[in-house]
Amino acid sequence: MASKAQVEPTARCDQTGIKRTDYLLEFEVPNNLMPDNQFAGKKAHLRVHRVGPTYADGDCKASKAMVLIHGRTVGGSVSFDLQHQTPGFAALSLQEALAYAGIDTFAPDLLGYGLSTRFSLDDPANASLPGFTSEPDGLTCSNPVGCDRTRGIFPLGQQTTQLATNPLGGSLKKHTSSTHFANTNVWARDIKQVIDDAKAKTGLNKVALLGYSFGGPRVGRVWHELGNDASAVISHLIFLSTGFNALWAANGVVENEANTEESEAEKTATTFPLTLAQRSGWDKLKGTTDCPGREPPGAAKAFFEQAIALDPIGAKWGGTVSNEPTGLLRAPTFTNTGWNSEIAKAIKVPTLILHGQGDATLPALNAKNLYDTLTVQRKVAVTIECAGHLMQYDTAATWEGPHQAVADAIIEWVDKKRFNGQSAGRFTIDRNGVTKTEP
Known part of the structure; x- marks a missing residue:
């Protein structure tokens, strides 16, 4: 991983450091884009968190750029630019590591997240009501303000x-919006706007595109929607x-191939737009607890505080004492269509897949299945032992940890289209940081 000492300027376009910038991209919601069409024609904005290199000459620019897409709960800067350190006082931020390596990074809050427009998520009445009773028709509801259905990952009540x-204050409220907040088409539109903006700001023709967690399906959808133009816009993909x-x-694990397009059943599966998350500890590992040093001290607290600082409305919600809120993270409900084998087989740019072996949110089997599905020649899948769903921030007792392995792998892939010197293959990084080739 590049350090500040390695970027002392010796010539006009040598790197001097990095710079963080936040800005808004404004747009008008197209007709029939969002599941609730009452927002069509409304003005909205995306907040973009940029971390990029600086140079001795202000006219110099990075030769590579990346757009990083967050997952289902928190926005871009929290997912990729955590302001916290390892026990050895190294920065945990993925964006910072990439920027010191000369990559200009752009991490948006997609619609419904962070400091981007939230629409129906600003109204607590749009959080879930109790579920329908178990009557045979599945429609019975004794609650005078209504009942809800959910597709499972979004809690009822x-x-x-x-x-x-x-x-x-003890009451239940009727929804002002009675459908899921978004689908992958909504966020694909956002991502394409950010890609166009990143190209304009850097003067580059292409950007690398990274999808984290449920951001992966959103990235896959962008590739699908760009069609024949995708390779002219995207240089690399990272999942x-x-x-x-x-x-x-x-x-155990169940395989569940998504539809290419949103089905009628999915459109009606979730009847509320707002889901809420409480502060919690560091994510747990699946299958093992023998990974000392994985959680950087204080990282869970820093993660929540950074996220709630970007959610001033959610900061006033939650808790059991009146007027003493504990803070809740607001996030949108959605359908997850548009990312499957059909789309993966159409990818034509170098693709890197990184996954934690102990990921308890999305199984590491996803990495193997995606690697096996891809038809592009330059493809690498890396599984990291003692790493969870937040492995971009995981540390370790005997080496710097998964967070450094993630950054180093992405940097090598974007710079050389290789991992560990190889352009294709499956690899494991063990709990001591040693890379091994898988058969």
């Missing part, structure tokens, strides 16, 4: 479990802890 004291076709089930 959050008006009661999370908002009863702050801000609802980090991403979903593909495997989800955890109660009795």
Whole structure:
């Protein structure tokens, strides 16, 4: 990983450091884009968090750029630019590591996240109501303000479990929007706008595109929508802890191939736009606990505080004492169509897949399945032991840890289209940081 000492300027376009910038991209919501069309024609904005290199001459620019897409709960800067350190006082930020390596990085908050426009998510009445009873017709509801359905990952009854004291004061409220907030088409539009902006700001013709967690399907959808133009716009693809076709089930892992387009059943599966998350500890590993040093001290607290600072409305919600909120992270509900084998087989640019072996949110089987599905020749899958879903911030007792392995792998891939000197193959990085080739 590049350090500040390695970027002392010796010539006009040598790097001097990095710079963080936040700005807004404004747009008008197209008709029939969002599931709730009441927002069509409304003005909206995306907040973009940029971390890029600086140079001795202000006219110099980076030769490479990357757009990083976050997952289902928090926005770009929290997912990729955590302001915290390892026990050895190294920065945990992925964007910072990439910027010191000369890559200009752009991490948006997609619509419904962070400091981007939230629309119906600003209204606590749009959190979930109790579910329908188990009557045979599945439609019976005794609650006078309504009942909800959900596709599973978005909990029911959050008006009661999370908002009863702050801000609802013990009452239940009828929704002002009664559908899921977004689908992959909504966020593909956002991502394409950010790509165009990144190209304009850097003067480059192409950018690398990274999808983290549920950002992976959104990146896959962008490739699909760009069609024949995709290779002219995207230089590399990176899938980090991403979903593909495997989800955890109660009795193990279940494969679940997504539809290419949103089905009628999916359109009606979730009847509320707002889901809420509480502060929690560092994500747990699946299958093992023998990974000392994985959680950087204080990182969970720093993660929540950085996220809640970008959610001033959610900061006033939650808790069981009136007027003493504990803070809740607001996020949108969605359908997850547009990322499957059909689309993966059409990818034509070098593709890097990184996944934690102990990921308890999305199984590491996704990395293997995606690698096996890809037809592009330059493809690498790397599984990291003692790494979880937040492996871009994981550390270790005997080496710098998964966070450095993730950054180093991405830098080598974007710079040389290789990992560990190889342009294709499957690899494991063990708990001591040693890279091994898989058969």
